[in-house]
Amino acid sequence: MPRTSLDAVAVAAATARLSDVERTLPDGRQPVHTCYVPASAVTGDLVRDWGAQALAALDSHEDALTALLPAELAPVIRERVRAKLAAEPVEDLRIDFEDGYGAPGDDVEDADAERTAGVVAGWARDGVLPPYVGIRMKSFDTRALRERGIRTLDVFLTALGDPPPGFVLTFPKVTSAEQVEVFGEILDMFGIPLRFEIQVETTQSVVDPEGRLAIPRFVEAGRGRVSGLHFGTYDYTAGCGLGAAHQHLAHGACDFARNVMQVAAANAGIRVSDGSTNVLPVGDAVEEGWRTHYGLVRRSLAHGFYQGWDLHPAQLVTRYAAVHAFYLEGVEGDARRLKAYVDRAGGTVLDEPATAQALSSSFLRALECGALGEAEVLRVTGLGVGDLRGLASRG
Structure with a gap:
């Protein structure tokens, strides 16, 4: 057990007035x-x-x-x-x-x-x-x-x-x-x-x-x-x-x-x-x-x-x-970044979870408006619709 300097009771008292940050995402499909x-x-x-x-x-x-x-x-x-x-x-x-x-x-x-x-x-x-x-x-x-x-x-x-x-x-x-x-x-x-x-x-x-x-x-x-x-x-x-x-x-x-x-x-x-x-x-x-x-x-x-x-x-x-x-212009680059994030494969760009969330949301929007099909998205990202929704809804 490493040594620490802060008193746990004092820390708890200081942080008691804080609440968890709430982030609410829009429900359902967004029309174009x-x-x-x-x-x-x-x-x-x-x-x-x-x-x-x-x-x-x-x-x-x-x-x-x-x-x-x-x-x-x-x-x-x-x-x-x-x-x-x-x-x-x-x-x-x-x-x-x-x-x-x-x-x-x-x-x-x-x-x-x-x-x-x-x-x-x-x-x-x-x-x-x-x-x-x-x-x-x-x-x-x-x-x-x-x-x-x-x-x-x-x-x-x-x-x-x-x-x-x-x-x-x-x-x-x-x-x-x-x-x-x-x-x-x-x-x-x-x-x-x-x-x-x-x-x-x-x-x-x-x-x-x-x-x-x-x-x-x-x-x-x-x-x-x-x-x-x-x-x-x-x-x-x-x-x-x-x-x-x-x-x-x-x-x-x-x-x-x-x-x-x-x-x-x-x-x-x-x-x-x-x-x-x-x-x-x-x-x-x-x-x-x-x-x-x-x-x-x-x-x-x-x-x-x-x-x-x-x-x-x-x-x-x-x-x-x-x-x-x-959506079609960005599909290959976005897919590489999303796959690298999911696979933790590294690369020249190190993305944050929020970026992966945005990339997943982008693919879902492309699917919903007909710019891409599910088979195309699965091919370039290796992810199904359920996987994308999971990443997109992650707080």
């Missing part, structure tokens, strides 16, 4: 995008139509897509994007009753809320529901908006009945913890467990009037209900006073806000999502729209934002192309 569609445009054929429009855009402009891709990977990426668009074009759908919808009048919004709830129920009944689906209601900015948003939520949920798995609400333009608290109280009145995403699209959502970071207080006010933080590009940049020409995702003002989101959500079981680009790939601007969207998605992925908004069916092409290229 959220597709926002105005409630007035939502029909039972929406998901199929978006997939068909995306495939048609790919067929018409395949050379434009190929020019964006790494040459050696272009054929396999195009093939896998086609397969994804045919099988599961939309991973997360938000039926929008806010900015993209407007204020058509109470009778019209009531009817759209009831009708779209029936659409979602029909998808669930027919087994064609996207993995995630929900609504974005109006904000709590004013009394009129609050009342209208709560009524829409009430009409929709009453018509829907029990929400299907993967159902999520989006709470826009949050400016105070009190708004989050009240929204949680409203949700409690429905008597069913409902989680929601907070949209970070105001300056008050990042730094409060007293100069404190606001998001941690929002999360605390949510009492475990907050499942995600979604960035709103254009409201936020406008709120910062940026001119129209500088309102885009790659602006430094957006990087600051998203980094605050990222830090606030880390180890709290909350996912972060990037925002959108309004440069749409339509008409004669398909190539420009794809080039802009592809570049922004790749930039977001490199910064650790694995989800973003898509506003048009043709954006699905570059969303999946960028995501698949990101």
Whole structure:
């Protein structure tokens, strides 16, 4: 028994007031995008139509897509994007009753809320529901908006009945913890467990009037209900006073806000999502729209934002192309590092357990979005899905 200098009783007394560090990881699959569609445009054929429009855009402009891709990977990426668009074009759908919808009048919004709830129920009944689906209601900015948003939520949920798995609400333009608290109280009145995403699209959502970071207080006010933080590009940049020409995702003002989101959500079981680009790939601007969207998605992925908004069916092409290229380009290097960690084989890079956790999570995301298949991952890493999940969930 070696000699020690510290008194065990004194050490125990000094450390008694400390608690174990808790790290909570998000549950389940993270979608690569959220597709926002105005409630007035939502029909039972929406998901199929978006997939068909995306495939048609790919067929018409395949050379434009190929020019964006790494040459050696272009054929396999195009093939896998086609397969994804045919099988599961939309991973997360938000039926929008806010900015993209407007204020058509109470009778019209009531009817759209009831009708779209029936659409979602029909998808669930027919087994064609996207993995995630929900609504974005109006904000709590004013009394009129609050009342209208709560009524829409009430009409929709009453018509829907029990929400299907993967159902999520989006709470826009949050400016105070009190708004989050009240929204949680409203949700409690429905008597069913409902989680929601907070949209970070105001300056008050990042730094409060007293100069404190606001998001941690929002999360605390949510009492475990907050499942995600979604960035709103254009409201936020406008709120910062940026001119129209500088309102885009790659602006430094957006990087600051998203980094605050990222830090606030880390180890709290909350996912972060990037925002959108309004440069749409339509008409004669398909190539420009794809080039802009592809570049922004790749930039977001490199910064650790694995989800973003898509506003048009043709954006699905570059969303999946960028995501698949990101994972395929890194697969061999990531696999070597993960195998070396598991085998304790050494090498030129000595990774920490947290890095192995991140590498495993990356492979799981690649599997979930269709960039890689299980046989491929097993071949390059020697690990099955269960092994990856074990490493990814290790605290």
